[in-house]
Amino acid sequence: MTNEALTVKFDNQSKILKYDPFMLYIRVKPLTPAAKPINCIVVQHALTLFYQLKPDLPLALYGHYNQRHQFVITKYMIRTDTHELAS
Template sequence: MTNQALSGYYDNQLKILKYDPFLLYLRVKTIDGQLVNCLIVKHALTLFYQLKPDLPLALYGHYNQRHQFVITKFMVRLSAAELAG
């Protein structure tokens, strides 16, 4: 289980799989154009609050046995106008 970085855009596909603990599924389109299925548990509510369509993301995590990217750390790139308002 080696960790790796992944950068891309939120593909406007989102599902809440579980509420306790909060498990979120999202689809990310990488810079190469590939679609990657991602799961997040740690800080999932924060990511859920910040997501908007076609938003640039920087993700860090690993792939599980089902070839889903499990996110352990993330960064959402917001503009100054979005942060202020």
């Protein structure tokens, strides 16, 4: 497993796969226009990510691909505007 860093946008599709432990599926689009969408799975801090997701939100993801070619997210960062943080 080699870890990768991705800069993507949230594709407005998410699904809760399991509740215990909380496992979340999200689909993201790379910032390059011709690239295919990437299917991602989140377990660590998935509930926090699910709460913070908004349409077309830019994300920085770090993780690896599993055997099913899904990107397993181990760390993430959400880019938000400063006026959203102040309110």
